[in-house]
Amino acid sequence: MPMPRPIDSTLHGATDYSVGTLLMTAFPKLAGVEGTPAAKQIRAAGAIHASYSTLTDYPLGVVKVIPYKAHLAIDALGALALAATPFVTGQWKKGRSQWLPHVGLCLFELSSLLMSDPTQKGDFHGDVDAVRRANMEDPGRKIHSGPRAVQPAAA
Amino acid sequence: MRATVWSGRNTVQVENVPDPKILEERDAIVRISSTAICGSDLHLYDGYVPTMKRGDILGHEFMGEVVEVGRRVDNLKVGDRVVVPFPIACGDCWMCKHELWSLCENSNPNAGLAEKMFGHPTCGIFGYSHLTGGYAGGQAEYARVPFADVGPIKIEDDLDDEKVLFLSDIFPTGYMGAEFCDISGGESIAVFGAGPVGQFAIASAVLLGAEQVIAIDQYGYRLEMARNRAGATDVIDFSQDADIVEQLKVLTGGRGPDAVIDAVGLEAAHGHGALHAADRMKQASRSETDRGHALRDAILACRPGGIVSIIGVYGGLMDKFPTGALMNKGLTIRTGQCHVHRYLKPLYEHVREGRIDPSFVVTHRLGLDMAPDAYETFKHKQDECVKVVLKP
Numbered sequence: 017m018p019m020p021r022p023i024d025s026t027l028h029g030a031t032d033y034s035v036g037t038l039l040m041t042a043f044p045k046l047a048g049v050e051g052t053p054a055a056k057q058i059r060a061a062g063a064i065h066a067s068y069s070t071l072t073d074y075p076l077g078v079v080k081v082i083p084y085k086a087h088l089a090i091d092a093l094g095a096l097a098l099a100a101t102p103f104v105t106g107q108w109k110k111g112r113s114q115w116l117p118h119v120g121l122c123l124f125e126l127s128s129l130l131m132s133d134p135t136q137k138g139d140f141h142g143d144v145d146a147v148r149r150a151n152m153e154d155p156g157r158k159i160h161s162g163p164r165a166v167q168p169a170a171a
Numbered sequence: 172m173r174a175t176v177w178s179g180r181n182t183v184q185v186e187n188v189p190d191p192k193i194l195e196e197r198d199a200i201v202r203i204s205s206t207a208i209c210g211s212d213l214h215l216y217d218g219y220v221p222t223m224k225r226g227d228i229l230g231h232e233f234m235g236e237v238v239e240v241g242r243r244v245d246n247l248k249v250g251d252r253v254v255v256p257f258p259i260a261c262g263d264c265w266m267c268k269h270e271l272w273s274l275c276e277n278s279n280p281n282a283g284l285a286e287k288m289f290g291h292p293t294c295g296i297f298g299y300s301h302l303t304g305g306y307a308g309g310q311a312e313y314a315r316v317p318f319a320d321v322g323p324i325k326i327e328d329d330l331d332d333e334k335v336l337f338l339s340d341i342f343p344t345g346y347m348g349a350e351f352c353d354i355s356g357g358e359s360i361a362v363f364g365a366g367p368v369g370q371f372a373i374a375s376a377v378l379l380g381a382e383q384v385i386a387i388d389q390y391g392y393r394l395e396m397a398r399n400r401a402g403a404t405d406v407i408d409f410s411q412d413a414d415i416v417e418q419l420k421v422l423t424g425g426r427g428p429d430a431v432i433d434a435v436g437l438e439a440a441h442g443h444g445a446l447h448a449a450d451r452m453k454q455a456s457r458s459e460t461d462r463g464h465a466l467r468d469a470i471l472a473c474r475p476g477g478i479v480s481i482i483g484v485y486g487g488l489m490d491k492f493p494t495g496a497l498m499n500k501g502l503t504i505r506t507g508q509c510h511v512h513r514y515l516k517p518l519y520e521h522v523r524e525g526r527i528d529p530s531f532v533v534t535h536r537l538g539l540d541m542a543p544d545a546y547e548t549f550k551h552k553q554d555e556c557v558k559v560v561l562k563p
Binding site for chain 1: 181356374377378379380392395396399400401402440447451452525526527528529530531532533534535536537538541543544545546547548551553554555556557
């Protein structure tokens with residue numbers, strides 16, 4: 017049985033903007049890292065995330081130049097990069113608060129990605145093949161090749 | 172009997188439930204031969220209409236054979252083939268006497284709920300939440316039809332079910348939307364939404380004599396049906412260019428359409444990212460009930476002095492409603508749940524005379540047990556789905 021992916025592209029977009037905004041604003045203070053390099057890194061991550069969200073080809077994108085699947089790939093790379101940052105800079109040695117938020121955010125992002133439907137079909141959980149097999153109509157014929165179904169008033 | 176029941180957000184199931192019984196002297200029991208999934212059923216499916224309960228039987232578009240009648244139903248007899256209008260109307264109150272059937276004052280036993288939301292009660296509706304009476308719907312093998320001496324129309328010829336079934340809702344609803352536009356010949360009409368109701372609004376505008384009918388949607392196959400089958404003269408695919416207002420100006424010599432029909436309703440999609448994001452989040456958090464992209468654009472696009480006809484279903488409250496454009500352009504708004512009873516006979520006559528074949532919208536005809544997959548396919552616009560008819 018395939019893993020359920022209940023997050024459609026619209027909900028994913030809503031999460032992008034709301035989490036991005038949270039990271040840029042209150043999150044560093046809530047995580048107790050205000051005034052440290054970690055705060056700057058987290059704010060930068062939020063800003064970058066919200067920025068490429070506006071450029072993504074999904075319902076909440078503004079200028080739709082980045083394909084949705086590419087957006088998901090950037091999400092994954094960004095999450096891993098954020099988690100790696102404290103270990104690359106060496107700030108992890110200054111205490112747990114300097115690396116735990118990064119790793120936590122990375123895990124949140126990856127779990128959100130696991131639940132996101134990359135096909136943009138959203139939370140579709142029907143069996144369209146069964147519908148196709150059982151259908152007593154031919155949608156293609158009805159849409160594309162049938163005659164006009166209405167007579168204009170003047171006819 | 173088997174029936175399609177609401178089992179929570181995004182879930183319907185086909186279950187065994189008790190058969191309906193005659194409860195009042197004006198009831199009839201109908202064995203259903205065909206029933207359809209309506210676009211407005213998706214508002215229930217998506218969880219945006221309050222007062223749904225698990226186990227509620229869905230469906231307000233159905234027809235079939237009368238198998239039992241109450242003592243005071245003297246216009247129908249067992250064996251009659253009937254189409255049942257979705258509004259339940261008593262025929263006796265002030266509203267019914269004035270042909271405002273969907274505003275019947277007597278058919279909604281939960282009128283108090285509707286009064287709280289809307290200021291006045293609205294009629295009962297089959298299978299459409301407890302706000303509209305909690306009546307069992309018609310996506311089932313049988314249905315109880317209250318006030319059966321008033322509502323159902325007898326089908327006295329051998330027309331296929333699919334040609335007359337939509338007299339129950341979407342054909343009269345689309346027709347009323349076009350009629351609101353005061354079409355006398357030569358007008359330009361824009362129709363937001365090329366779903367089933369939109370298709371009938373387009374076809375009705377053509378039938379009434381509009382010269383230019385512009386269909387607006389984001390799904391190419393629906394726009395193709397609008398052009399090939401329903402008679403649209405122009406189409407706008409807003410997935411390609413989200414500026415619908417500007418495109419309508421271009422198509423109408425800069426003035427805007429004479430009338431605009433909103434056949435979308437409270438779950439409008441749109442290409443304007445930031446506005447859509449704000450609406451989607453507010454609706455998801457239940458801080459507004461209605462996403463209004465289509466209606467906002469309809470008001471902005473309509474020519475000054477024109478008519479905005481609203482037949483898409485709205486449920487409660489909408490943000491960013493352009494009252495300034497509405498007032499300063501002198502627009503007329505006409506709207507309402509369709510007074511189906513008013514249109515049954517004239518539209519049946521159009522079908523019988525061959526002026527319209529309503530079966531053109533049916534892309535899926537399935538057994539009742541396929542209802543859960545059919546809802547998903549319809550909701551997610553899979554397999555070029557426009558309209559699903561279920562056969563119990």
